[in-house]
Amino acid sequence: MARSRIVAYEVLEAVRDSDAYANLLLPTRIERARLSEADAAFATELTYGTLRMQGFYDAVIALAAGRPTAQVDPPVLDVLRLGVHQLLATRVATHAAVNESVALARRVAPAAAGFVNAVLRTVSRREADDWRSLVADEAGSPDEALAAVHSHPVWVVRALRTALEREGRGEELVALLEADNAAPRVNLVSLPGLAEPPAELGEPDRYSPVGLTAPEPLRLVAEHDGRVRVQDEGSQLAALALSRVAPVRPGERWLDLCAGPGGKTALLAAEALAGGASVVANEVVPARAELVRRAVAAVPADVPVDVADGRDLDPAERGAPDGFDRILLDAPCTGLGALRRRPEARWRKAPADVAELTELQGELADSAFRALAPGGVLAYVTCSPHASETHGTLGRALARWGAEAELLDTADVVQSLSRHPLDLAGDGRTVQLWPHRHGTDAMFIALVRRAGSDRPSGDEPAR
Structure with a gap:
C-alpha cells in the first residue's frame, strides 16, 4: 500500500480524534514517512481535498451505502472519504482507488473491508456531476443543497451570503464556496529592508507590495532564514494597513496584541525597524508565543x-506609559475566511461559537483602545467575514467609545498601498477581502483612531 495514503489517513484520524490541525501535522508526518516529492504532493492532495469536500463525500457515501454516515464507524468513514475523493476528484484509476482503499480498510478495520469495497464500487459507477445532482435532489432546501454540494455547513453558507449581500454582491456566493474548496497557491512575504524585493525573488503579488509567489517557495524560505516566509497576501495587507496608515515617526511604540503565530508581527517588526519604531508582541497561549519568537528572530531588533x-x-x-501609537488586534475568530488553508475549521465551529467569540473580540477591542496613546491607531482585523465578527463587533465597540474614536477611511489606506486597485464593495470605511474576488483569505480590516494629539490619523499619505 502506498505510504502516501497511510499518511493521509493518519492525519484525518488525528484531526478527528485529537482536534489536530492538518496544516501543522501533515508536514511532520510526511517528513517522518520520508515520502518522495511526488508522494508528498499526493498525500497533501488526499488530506486537504478530503477535508475540504468531507460534507459532499459524506452525502455521497450515505446514498451509496444506504445508511447515514453516523452509522458508519469513524475509521471506516475516513477510509471511504479518502476513496471517494480519489474516485470523484483525482485522476487515480478506479481499480487503484478501490483496491488501495480496501487494503487500507484491512489495515485499520479488517471486518469492514467488504463494506468499503461495495460502497466504493457503487460510487465508481457514476460521475461526479451525477452525484452532485443526486445529492442536491436529496436536500431539504436550496440552502441545504448548496451546503451539501459545496461541502460547507448550512449555517456557514447563510453567514457568507449575509456578508456578501451586505456588499450588494449576493450573487457571488457560489463563486465564494467554490474558492473555499480550491487549493491556494503558496504565497510568500519578503520582509521589507531585510530581503530582496519581490520582483527579484519571483512573481510579485497583485496587491501586496511585499508579497510574491515562486515556483519553489519552500526553497526560497529555507534560503532566507526567516526573512522570506509563507504568508497570505491578505494578512500582509492587514499588517501594512496599520504600518503605512501614516509615515512612521522615530520612537513610536507598536503592539501586536494577539500575535500568534507571528507572521504579521514579523512584518510589523520589519516595518517598524525601517522607521525607527519599536514593537511589543503579546500572546495568551505559551506555545503560540514561542512561534511568535521564532517568527521575529529574523528581524534584527528587540521584539x-x-x-x-x-x-x-x-x-x-x-x-x-503614555500608550501605544499603533496596535494590531488580529482577533480570535471563527476562521471562516481561511477555509481554503484550514479546511477542517468549517466542521469544528458552530453558530453558538460566534456569540462567545464576539464577546471576546469586544473585550479585546476595549482593552486595545484603552491602551492607545492619544492620536494612536488601532487596526481591528479578523480572518472571518461573518457579519457578527466584523461590522457587529466593530459597530458595538465604536458605540461604546463614542466621540473618542474615529473610524478612518480604511479602504483608501489599503488602496494607496496596493500595487493594483482592489475591487472593494461595502461601506468604503472598512475593507473586506475575499478568496474568490482577490485570491486572498477573507480578511476584514478596520482602522480606528483615538482622539487626541496629531499622531497617525490616516489623513497623511501612506509611505
Missing part, C-alpha cells in the same frame, strides 16, 4: 513577546 491575557493589558508594563 519582546509577552504571554498574557490581552484583556488585562497595562501599557506602562510594556514600556509604553
Whole structure:
C-alpha cells in the first residue's frame, strides 16, 4: 500500500480524534514517512481535498451505502472519504482507488473491508456531476443543497451570503464556496529592508507590495532564514494597513496584541525597524508565543513577546506609559475566511461559537483602545467575514467609545498601498477581502483612531 495514503489517513484520524490541525501535522508526518516529492504532493492532495469536500463525500457515501454516515464507524468513514475523493476528484484509476482503499480498510478495520469495497464500487459507477445532482435532489432546501454540494455547513453558507449581500454582491456566493474548496497557491512575504524585493525573488503579488509567489517557495524560505516566509497576501495587507496608515515617526511604540503565530508581527517588526519604531508582541497561549519568537528572530531588533491575557493589558508594563501609537488586534475568530488553508475549521465551529467569540473580540477591542496613546491607531482585523465578527463587533465597540474614536477611511489606506486597485464593495470605511474576488483569505480590516494629539490619523499619505 502506498505510504502516501497511510499518511493521509493518519492525519484525518488525528484531526478527528485529537482536534489536530492538518496544516501543522501533515508536514511532520510526511517528513517522518520520508515520502518522495511526488508522494508528498499526493498525500497533501488526499488530506486537504478530503477535508475540504468531507460534507459532499459524506452525502455521497450515505446514498451509496444506504445508511447515514453516523452509522458508519469513524475509521471506516475516513477510509471511504479518502476513496471517494480519489474516485470523484483525482485522476487515480478506479481499480487503484478501490483496491488501495480496501487494503487500507484491512489495515485499520479488517471486518469492514467488504463494506468499503461495495460502497466504493457503487460510487465508481457514476460521475461526479451525477452525484452532485443526486445529492442536491436529496436536500431539504436550496440552502441545504448548496451546503451539501459545496461541502460547507448550512449555517456557514447563510453567514457568507449575509456578508456578501451586505456588499450588494449576493450573487457571488457560489463563486465564494467554490474558492473555499480550491487549493491556494503558496504565497510568500519578503520582509521589507531585510530581503530582496519581490520582483527579484519571483512573481510579485497583485496587491501586496511585499508579497510574491515562486515556483519553489519552500526553497526560497529555507534560503532566507526567516526573512522570506509563507504568508497570505491578505494578512500582509492587514499588517501594512496599520504600518503605512501614516509615515512612521522615530520612537513610536507598536503592539501586536494577539500575535500568534507571528507572521504579521514579523512584518510589523520589519516595518517598524525601517522607521525607527519599536514593537511589543503579546500572546495568551505559551506555545503560540514561542512561534511568535521564532517568527521575529529574523528581524534584527528587540521584539519582546509577552504571554498574557490581552484583556488585562497595562501599557506602562510594556514600556509604553503614555500608550501605544499603533496596535494590531488580529482577533480570535471563527476562521471562516481561511477555509481554503484550514479546511477542517468549517466542521469544528458552530453558530453558538460566534456569540462567545464576539464577546471576546469586544473585550479585546476595549482593552486595545484603552491602551492607545492619544492620536494612536488601532487596526481591528479578523480572518472571518461573518457579519457578527466584523461590522457587529466593530459597530458595538465604536458605540461604546463614542466621540473618542474615529473610524478612518480604511479602504483608501489599503488602496494607496496596493500595487493594483482592489475591487472593494461595502461601506468604503472598512475593507473586506475575499478568496474568490482577490485570491486572498477573507480578511476584514478596520482602522480606528483615538482622539487626541496629531499622531497617525490616516489623513497623511501612506509611505
